[in-house]
Amino acid sequence: MQIFLPIADIPVNVFLVLAMGLAVGFISGMFGIGGGFLMTPLLIFIGVQPAVAVASVTTHVAASSFSGAIAYWRRNALDVTLALTLLAGGIVGSAGGVALFTWLRALDQLDLMIGLSYVTLLGIVGLLMVGESVRAIVRTHFGGPAVLRRPGSHAWFLGLPLKLRFKRSKIYASAIPVLGIGFIIGFLGAIMGIGGGFLLVPMLIYLLRVPTGTVIGTSMVLTFLTMLSATILHAATNHLVDAVLALILMVGGVIGAQFGAHAGQRIRGEWLRLMLGLLVLAVGLRFAFELIVRPEDLYSIRIIGSSP
Amino acid sequence: MKRAFAAALALAGLGAVPAAAAEHLITALSDHRVLITSNYSGVELVLFGSVERDDESPLRKGPYDIVATITGPRETLRARRKSRVLGIWVNTRARTFVDAPSYLAVLASGPLEVITNAEDRRRLQVGLTDTPLPELIHNDIGQVANDPFRGELIRLMRERGLYSEEPNAVTFLTPTLFRAAIKLPAEVPIGNYQVDVKLFAEGKMLARTDSTFDIVKVGFEQFVVNAAQEHGLLYGFATALMALLTGWIASVAFRRD
Numbered sequence: 022m023q024i025f026l027p028i029a030d031i032p033v034n035v036f037l038v039l040a041m042g043l044a045v046g047f048i049s050g051m052f053g054i055g056g057g058f059l060m061t062p063l064l065i066f067i068g069v070q071p072a073v074a075v076a077s078v079t080t081h082v083a084a085s086s087f088s089g090a091i092a093y094w095r096r097n098a099l100d101v102t103l104a105l106t107l108l109a110g111g112i113v114g115s116a117g118g119v120a121l122f123t124w125l126r127a128l129d130q131l132d133l134m135i136g137l138s139y140v141t142l143l144g145i146v147g148l149l150m151v152g153e154s155v156r157a158i159v160r161t162h163f164g165g166p167a168v169l170r171r172p173g174s175h176a177w178f179l180g181l182p183l184k185l186r187f188k189r190s191k192i193y194a195s196a197i198p199v200l201g202i203g204f205i206i207g208f209l210g211a212i213m214g215i216g217g218g219f220l221l222v223p224m225l226i227y228l229l230r231v232p233t234g235t236v237i238g239t240s241m242v243l244t245f246l247t248m249l250s251a252t253i254l255h256a257a258t259n260h261l262v263d264a265v266l267a268l269i270l271m272v273g274g275v276i277g278a279q280f281g282a283h284a285g286q287r288i289r290g291e292w293l294r295l296m297l298g299l300l301v302l303a304v305g306l307r308f309a310f311e312l313i314v315r316p317e318d319l320y321s322i323r324i325i326g327s328s329p
Numbered sequence: 330m331k332r333a334f335a336a337a338l339a340l341a342g343l344g345a346v347p348a349a350a351a352e353h354l355i356t357a358l359s360d361h362r363v364l365i366t367s368n369y370s371g372v373e374l375v376l377f378g379s380v381e382r383d384d385e386s387p388l389r390k391g392p393y394d395i396v397a398t399i400t401g402p403r404e405t406l407r408a409r410r411k412s413r414v415l416g417i418w419v420n421t422r423a424r425t426f427v428d429a430p431s432y433l434a435v436l437a438s439g440p441l442e443v444i445t446n447a448e449d450r451r452r453l454q455v456g457l458t459d460t461p462l463p464e465l466i467h468n469d470i471g472q473v474a475n476d477p478f479r480g481e482l483i484r485l486m487r488e489r490g491l492y493s494e495e496p497n498a499v500t501f502l503t504p505t506l507f508r509a510a511i512k513l514p515a516e517v518p519i520g521n522y523q524v525d526v527k528l529f530a531e532g533k534m535l536a537r538t539d540s541t542f543d544i545v546k547v548g549f550e551q552f553v554v555n556a557a558q559e560h561g562l563l564y565g566f567a568t569a570l571m572a573l574l575t576g577w578i579a580s581v582a583f584r585r586d
Contacts, residue, residue: 134509
């Protein structure tokens with residue numbers, strides 16, 4: 022069944038988009054991530070303009086992370102103070118990202134920027150995850166010594182001024198690195214159409230030493246709030262959010278996420294991280310391939326505006 | 330119909346056609362309003378026409394020929410070329426085309442170079458190669474002859490089905506009655522479309538008619554586009570609310586405790 026997307030201005034098959042929402046939702050539920058980094062490339066692949074894809078996926082990720090955040094809220098597994106501090110940085114980052122997005126679009130370099138950010142970010146994160154999970158798998162299988170985290174070891178940036186107490190996470194740290202992390206996530210999210218969960222979770226664990234009990238829930242809250250503000254900013258400045266597309270995606274996404282969450286609980290953590298790492302790496306390579314290999318068509322056209 | 334008749338008369342009066350009372354052209358479109366609804370995936374309009382002769386029309390040596398040019402709303406297009414910079418492919422050069430047709434179909438009853446000569450094709454702007462596509466050069470607007478970007482723009486638009494030139498699209502059902510199908514892919518923009526039909530015989534243009542049709546978004550589609558364009562912030566809040574509702578409904582529906 023074809024449906025005409027009013028903002029993307031193309032007809033798409035509802036069931037195809039719904040299936041994409043289900044599949045990405047399944048993966049996001051399984052790994053506890055938003056799934057924007059998979060959804061945006063998929064939409065570009067079926068012919069949605071990159072700019073519309075990025076803007077509409079922010080809405081989709083807002084919905085799926087909201088339902089996730091509610092679940093963690095019920096279990097009291099999130100740190101509101103931490104999420105709000107991250108958000109303060111995140112909103113500034115989103116605004117900066119949307120501004121850069123608008124500027125690059127005018128320069129004809131938006132597609133390049135989206136491609137480059139995907140390659141670098143997914144390449145690095147994917148490699149780190151694969152490396153870490155392979156070491157963990159080797160350790161559990163061959164019984165090597167587990168690396169113990171020394172309690173009380175603090176990175177220098179946690180000792181900066183403006184100290185805040187994050188009660189639920191049991192940490193007492195400077196607000197500056199927290200705001201900085203929020204800014205990075207918000208900025209990248211706006212440009213790449215990703216929630217940044219797969220970046221935020223390791224950052225919170227390794228940099229801020231947030232305990233694993235609150236990390237996913239807090240990340241969900243932040244993802245939800247930054248994506249919600251990115252949606253509004255994209256709608257207000259670039260007029261590119263396709264509500265119809267976003268709605269189909271989120272319906273598929275929230276359903277898929279439920280099944281994914283079930284499947285995820287049956288797989289050991291390190292194998293799950295290895296799979297996610299490989300997936301992230303594969304998407305990164307796909308983008309690298311596009312940038313490096315000579316394009317089939319050197320020319321492209323873009324509609325700048327309609328004449329009066 | 331009256332307008333077409335008047336146009337033909339006006340042309341005759343201006344002396345654009347041979348002296349003796351020439352043929353008139355009467356055309357009709359199967360639809361003057363194409364509605365884009367949620368299941369829209371392109372449409373095909375039919376152009377009908379008849380060559381009206383009277384007692385004073387001279388006898389023609391050859392058959393009649395028709396060239397119909399359908400022009401969509403004008404827009405500013407940017408053609409970009411990629412080249413390799415530091416090992417990756419980047420858009421490096423670009424040209425801006427001002428007031429380019431968003432849709433351009435040239436439908437004819439035969440090869441254009443057979444229907445009329447090169448000079449008339451240029452003068453009457455018949456065919457894709459003779460359609461002006463002005464470019465923005467610094468702050469001026471002008472035509473650039475032999476610009477590769479122009480050719481590439483036409484090629485890309487043709488590949489997307491937005492530009493076309495079909496020498497066999499107009500068929501004569503009788504020596505004076507013809508029809509042509511106007512194929513509008515789903516990607517065509519909304520707005521006003523001009524249909525310009527020219528009648529040729531013996532290499533000369535005899536008559537010409539103009540008509541228009543509109544492609545409009547209606548109902549929900551129109552509402553969404555309007556909201557997104559005119560009330561961006563409000564639209565943003567509405568989509569955000571939609572995301573909240575969907576997320577909340579999902580968490581309630583799948584609640585496991």
